Amino acid sequence: MANLVNRRVVLFKRPKGVPDAEHFAVEDVRVPELQDGQFLVQCEYWSVDPAMRGWVNDVPNYLPPVAIGAPMRSFAVGQIVASRHSDYTEGETVTGMFGWQRFAVSDGSNVDRRVAEADLSASLALGVLGLNGITAYFGLLDVCKPKPGETVVVSTAAGSVGSAVGQIARLKGCRTVGIAGGPEKTALCRESFGYGAAIDYRNENVLDGVKAACPDGVDCYFDNTCGPISDAVMTCLAQGARIAICGTAAHTDWDPIPAGPRVHRQLLVARARMQGFLVLDYKARYPEALAALAGWVREGKLAYNEHILDGADAARGAIQMLYEGGNTGKLLVSVD
C-alpha cells in the first residue's frame, strides 16, 4: 500500500478541557502493507462526538487518553478497499473506531458493524443509525423507561442524540419538552423534531420554562449537560422520576470536580433514580436498536440533521465547534 497516502489528524498537544484547532495537526504518512488477518478501510466520513473531549484529556475515563502524535480516536464509516482478512471483503461498508485518518488498517477488533442499509446514506451510520441514535434508544428506553403519557425533558434537544430521544419518546406516547440554545434550535425542536414545548436556555429562564411546560413535574430527564440547565430540571422532578446521564457537556474540566447543588435530597424527596450509562455496554443489543431506528427513518417518523465539515483541516476545530454549539445536527467530517 506504499503508493497510498494516509492523511490523518493527530493529537499535537494535550488540552485541559475542550481541544481546539491548535491541539491537532494534519500530517500525511504512507499506508503500511497489510498483514494476513488485516484489511484496509478508506474512510468516507469521520464522526465528531462530545466524548472525544474526554478521550484527549488526561483524567480517569472509560478509555485511556489518546497519545500525543497518535491519530485522533473517533468513529468513522468507510469502505473496505483491500482485505487479507477472511471475514471482511472488499466493497463492504463498515463503521468502527478508525480514527481521524483517510486509511485505517484494521484486524476487525475496532469494527462496530457492517452497514447493511444500502438504501440510506453511509453518513447515517455515524448519526441516527449509529451511536447517536443507539444512545438515544437505550438511554431513553432502557434507562429512563418512559411510560405513555409521561413528561420527558431532553437537554441538548436539537442535537444528534437529543433530537432522537425526543422523537422516540413521542413515538412512545410521551409529552416531550426540549431545551436548546437559541431560537433556531428551539424552532427545529418544535418543527422538525415534534417537541410539545421547547425552551431556549440562552434567552429564557429555564426553571420558569420547565415549570410552565411540566405542570405535573418531570417524569424522565435525559441529560447531556450537568450544569445550570440540569440544576433547574432537577428542582421539578415528579415522584419516581428517572434521570439518564448521557453526557456532561456544561463542564469542560473535571479536575477538580466542579461543584453544584447537591442532588441527593431531590432524589430522596422524589424517590427518583439518576443513572449513568454508556452505549458501548449495549453492543449485544445494537441490532434491536438499529432495526427500530432504520424502520422509523424509512417511514419518515424519525427526522435528523447533518452538519458536514469538509476535510482534515476543518476537523481540527470540530470538537470546539461542537462544544460551542456551532453545529446544527450531527457533526461529521467529509474525508478528503
Place this chain on the structure above:
Amino acid sequence: MANLVNRRVVLFKRPKGVPDAEHFAVEDVRVPELQDGQFLVQCEYWSVDPAMRGWVNDVPNYLPPVAIGAPMRSFAVGQIVASRHSDYTEGETVTGMFGWQRFAVSDGSNVDRRVAEADLSASLALGVLGLNGITAYFGLLDVCKPKPGETVVVSTAAGSVGSAVGQIARLKGCRTVGIAGGPEKTALCRESFGYGAAIDYRNENVLDGVKAACPDGVDCYFDNTCGPISDAVMTCLAQGARIAICGTAAHTDWDPIPAGPRVHRQLLVARARMQGFLVLDYKARYPEALAALAGWVREGKLAYNEHILDGADAARGAIQMLYEGGNTGKLLVSVD
C-alpha cells in the same frame, strides 16, 4: 377520658435546620372523649428519627411541616387502652404516627402495624423491627440489590439503620465496610455488627480508608450523609455501582441547596445508579421485611443497640442529640 392527662411535646417555634430543646415545649392537656370509630393509644416509647428535622422545617418535603403548637410528629409504640373502633381492641400493641404525646386518639389511619412479636420488647418495633430495620431491608435489598461477594459501604454504619444494613449485607454474602464517627462506634461496627472493616471519619482520612478497604471499588453504597463522607465514597465506585440515598444528615439546611462535587460524571464513568427511596412506599411489603428481621433477631444474627431517654423533657433535645451523634443505637424516649 377527661380524667386522663395527656403530656405532650409540641413545636414551640420553627427552626432553621436542626431543632434543639428551645424549639419544643412540654405541656399537659386533657384527653378528649373518644368518638365512634376512634381508639386511645397509651404510648410506651417515642421514636427519634433523622427525618424529624425535615418535618419541622418549612421546606418542600414528602409531608407538610408540623404546625407551631402541634405535638411533634413522630413514630411511637403503645398499647390500646380504650376503643370505640371495631377493628382495634383494648390490649393490642400498635405502632404508628402517634406523635410525642402520652395519649394519642386514633381512627386507625395513622397506625403502621399491630405488633405481634410478644416475645420481644415493644421498643424493637420502633427500631430493628420498625422503620429502621425495614428501611435497611428495602434500601439494601430492593434499591442496592447486592450480590454475594460484592463490597457494600455503609455510612452512619453504627446507627440504627446502618447497623442493620451492614448485618443484612453480610448475611447475603457481601463484604461490608462501615463508616462511623469515633473509635467507640467503629469498635461497635467490627465487634457487634460484623463489618469486615470500619473507618472512623473523625480520626481517619475517609478517602484513604475507603480505597484501602475497597481495592476493587464500591459496588453498593448505602448513604445517610450526603456530605464529605459521601463525596469520598463516590470517587471509588466500581462499574455498575448502586447508591441508595436514605438520608442527608450532613446538611442541616437545604434552603438554599448546599453545593458539593457534581456526581454526574462519576455516575457516567461507572455506569452507576443513585436512587432515593422512602420506606413508607414499601408499606405493602412490610410483612416480608418484618418476618425476615424478626427471624434474624430471634436467631441472634441481627444485633441492635437502643439508647433510651427518660421522659418528655428529655425529648426536647433528642433530635439535636441525634444529629450530633451523641446516641449509641436507636434513640428512643421512654414516655413518662
